[in-house]
Amino acid sequence: MLRLLLPLAALAALLRAANVPERSFGIDYDSNCFVKDGKPFRYISGSIHYSRVPLYYWKDRLLKMKMAGLDAIQTYVPWNYHEPQMGTYDFFGGKDLEYFLQLANDTGLLVILRAGPYICAEWDMGGLPAWLLEKKSIVLRSSDSDYLEAVERWMGVLLPKMRPYLYQNGGPIIMVQVENEYGSYFACDYNYLRFLLKLFRQHLGDEVVLFTTDGASQFHLKCGALQGLYATVDFAPGGNVTAAFLAQRSSEPKGPLVNSEFYTGWLDHWGHRHSVVPAETIAKTLNEILARGANVNLYMFIGGTNFAYWNGANMPYMPQPTSYDYDAPLSEAGDLTEKYFALRKVIGMYKQLPEGLIPPTTPKFAYGKIRLQKAGTVLEALDGLSPGAVRSTYPLTFVELKQYFGYVLYRTTLPKSCVEPTPLSSPFNGVHDRAYVSVDGIPQGVLERDKSLMINITGQAGANLDILVENMGRVNFGRYNNDFKGLVSNLTLAEDVLVGWEIYPLDIDGAVNYGIIYLLHHSKRSAVKELSYEVPTFYTGTLSIPGGIPDLPQDTYVNFPGWTKGQIWINGFNLGRYWPARGPQLTLYVPRNVLVASEPNNITVLELERSPCSTQACEIEFVDKPNINATLQNETDKPPLFVRDLWMKHL
Numbered sequence: 001m002l003r004l005l006l007p008l009a010a011l012a013a014l015l016r017a018a019n020v021p022e023r024s025f026g027i028d029y030d031s032n033c034f035v036k037d038g039k040p041f042r043y044i045s046g047s048i049h050y051s052r053v054p055l056y057y058w059k060d061r062l063l064k065m066k067m068a069g070l071d072a073i074q075t076y077v078p079w080n081y082h083e084p085q086m087g088t089y090d091f092f093g094g095k096d097l098e099y100f101l102q103l104a105n106d107t108g109l110l111v112i113l114r115a116g117p118y119i120c121a122e123w124d125m126g127g128l129p130a131w132l133l134e135k136k137s138i139v140l141r142s143s144d145s146d147y148l149e150a151v152e153r154w155m156g157v158l159l160p161k162m163r164p165y166l167y168q169n170g171g172p173i174i175m176v177q178v179e180n181e182y183g184s185y186f187a188c189d190y191n192y193l194r195f196l197l198k199l200f201r202q203h204l205g206d207e208v209v210l211f212t213t214d215g216a217s218q219f220h221l222k223c224g225a226l227q228g229l230y231a232t233v234d235f236a237p238g239g240n241v242t243a244a245f246l247a248q249r250s251s252e253p254k255g256p257l258v259n260s261e262f263y264t265g266w267l268d269h270w271g272h273r274h275s276v277v278p279a280e281t282i283a284k285t286l287n288e289i290l291a292r293g294a295n296v297n298l299y300m301f302i303g304g305t306n307f308a309y310w311n312g313a314n315m316p317y318m319p320q321p322t323s324y325d326y327d328a329p330l331s332e333a334g335d336l337t338e339k340y341f342a343l344r345k346v347i348g349m350y351k352q353l354p355e356g357l358i359p360p361t362t363p364k365f366a367y368g369k370i371r372l373q374k375a376g377t378v379l380e381a382l383d384g385l386s387p388g389a390v391r392s393t394y395p396l397t398f399v400e401l402k403q404y405f406g407y408v409l410y411r412t413t414l415p416k417s418c419v420e421p422t423p424l425s426s427p428f429n430g431v432h433d434r435a436y437v438s439v440d441g442i443p444q445g446v447l448e449r450d451k452s453l454m455i456n457i458t459g460q461a462g463a464n465l466d467i468l469v470e471n472m473g474r475v476n477f478g479r480y481n482n483d484f485k486g487l488v489s490n491l492t493l494a495e496d497v498l499v500g501w502e503i504y505p506l507d508i509d510g511a512v513n514y515g516i517i518y519l520l521h522h523s524k525r526s527a528v529k530e531l532s533y534e535v536p537t538f539y540t541g542t543l544s545i546p547g548g549i550p551d552l553p554q555d556t557y558v559n560f561p562g563w564t565k566g567q568i569w570i571n572g573f574n575l576g577r578y579w580p581a582r583g584p585q586l587t588l589y590v591p592r593n594v595l596v597a598s599e600p601n602n603i604t605v606l607e608l609e610r611s612p613c614s615t616q617a618c619e620i621e622f623v624d625k626p627n628i629n630a631t632l633q634n635e636t637d638k639p640p641l642f643v644r645d646l647w648m649k650h651l
């Protein structure tokens, strides 16, 4: 039988070869490789997340990736970025995924699309929209019917947009990933994966290669892989490449070897050392992977920035900082690094590198110190920030208020006089994630998830107890994805449960954009009280781009000397969170596209704890070098156990 079959298979292959469609992409199981336009094909790819790079720079970054010798890019689609409210879709401006795909194609790069619905990615809630939590008991990433219904609606919008961009339809997309590292999730629901497989096939057709990605072990592949989805693995440099690919072979005895996430660096958390992975380690393992003819995606090739509120968090609760530099070959700002050239050299040993100029690192400019002025506290600005209070006996969560990001103010009155310091506590660790507490405008301290569950307060009976709660980013990995924000359990004062809340949803981004903070500054100059520098307060100022210097504005970084923790906007663009008091990130990246030269640039800072303005210079400073690796005040040499486990899993 076998003897007869072989020549027949060869004949069939020949016939197919003679009749290959002009554009085709698939898997050749006999030769253990991909096959593109009828020829064996191996890809070297790099990750870039369009949601973390300003549209203005998409072309620059893609060209730098092309010039490194990459065949393809890999990108995630964050569902919550495109469907901010249930049924409201946003693909405009920096969210124009189709334009991004077009640019990739124009640059001569193929695309590996990781369509979700879940993506992890150190992105808020792993890309899942927070409004899914309106059903409190929802089991995310499972066959929960409400979850599946939402996924089906979303994919019914996303996938038809992607179909024309599939390779066989004339576009750049060669492969589409379904879910993400599902084998690391507790649910192990094959019906869910089958549902996704069917849905993706229905919208994208039978030809496109659909795949999964999991940690390189049989343990992870057990619940992550599914018949009909090509199983690939991810693993870090420095490990045993043979063993890692053997794990893939346990699921896919034949077909191309693929590492879908080969880590070029690693993620950071506030309060932990900046991660650095030496270029030599990566170059060495990359060489081993390529020598074996395997396919690889470098995660990240450029990390970029968690602008606004988009960072995620790990458990035990550790939010990621604004920079997603990742110690990648292209820095957060797209700068060419030593690592870029080291990896390009390795790639050059396996294929011809493209000819032409590598776009240079963009110049950075130190605009210097900018004086800020106090515009008013959050409480003073309350009328302009909130449509009004929602009254409730017990606290409501962000989702119950239909506000998904940023800050919410919870107010009640002291039921009795607290002359002596009286404990205000969150016995069930229900402050998600950080709360700035004041009584009649007098600062009392900070409550923080997992870290500070009790503070002492003082005040008169009937005084306003104001608790500004910050959502610091939803958990993006593991079973605690359903991360409710706000006061998610009751607070107690001494023994009494606090009741009678007025809860103010806050649209701070709207207020910044409509100039409300600016007006506040010019209309209502409140008496400057010393203590008002230690409650959540807005500061404003302007940055004028100097004349007479060619090619300004240029990229810059903003530094916060003497400031504690907060959020900054330039011309209404939310650059993200700063937290120099915790580190390791000190400066925030300011891409030039948010700056204008024609008029002063409006700067708004929301300092949540303590500004330097009552005692030192009330200044922020624009510098030409980033600092995201400060020595920490409370330095822990080792990352917490969890992070090491996550890392080990990939070795």
Ligand SMILES: *[C@@H]1O[C@H](CO)[C@@H](O)[C@H](O)[C@H]1NC(C)=O
Pocket: 102, 105, 106, 108, 170, 171, 172
């Ligand atoms: C993508 O690029 C190829 C050339 O590499 C071209 O043939 C194709 O028409 C392009 N597709 C789109 C959608 O622009």
Ligand SMILES: *[C@@H]1O[C@H](CO)[C@@H](O)[C@H](O)[C@H]1NC(C)=O
Pocket: 240, 241, 242, 243, 246
């Ligand atoms: C790598 O793994 C393979 C397969 O498990 C094993 O045979 C080999 O000894 C390992 N190499 C090293 C250096 O540990």
Ligand SMILES: *[C@@H]1O[C@H](CO)[C@@H](O)[C@H](O)[C@H]1NC(C)=O
Pocket: 421, 422, 423, 454, 455, 456
């Ligand atoms: C709160 O006040 C009590 C009594 O003064 C004191 O013993 C305790 O240490 C204080 N706790 C904190 C967290 O400040």
Ligand SMILES: *[C@@H]1O[C@H](CO)[C@@H](O)[C@H](O)[C@H]1NC(C)=O
Pocket: 394, 395, 487, 488, 489, 490, 497
């Ligand atoms: C607060 O306590 C009340 C009374 O015990 C309880 O009914 C309610 O569910 C609690 N609320 C939260 C958010 O935990």
Ligand SMILES: *[C@@H]1O[C@H](CO)[C@@H](O)[C@H](O)[C@H]1NC(C)=O
Pocket: 515, 518, 571, 596, 599, 600, 601, 602
């Ligand atoms: C800055 O704010 C002022 C006052 O709201 C406005 O007139 C001006 O256009 C803003 N500048 C920029 C660059 O957005």
Ligand SMILES: *[C@@H]1O[C@H](CO)[C@@H](O)[C@H](O)[C@H]1NC(C)=O
Pocket: 629, 630, 631
């Ligand atoms: C941070 O990085 C810079 C640039 O690579 C380096 O010069 C500096 O020594 C680093 N600082 C720390 C504290 O690691």
Ligand SMILES: *[C@@H]1O[C@H](CO)[C@@H](O)[C@H](O)[C@H]1NC(C)=O
Pocket: 581, 582, 633, 634
């Ligand atoms: C450092 O740790 C100490 C003791 O745990 C704490 O009191 C202090 O606030 C921490 N400092 C910072 C900057 O986190």
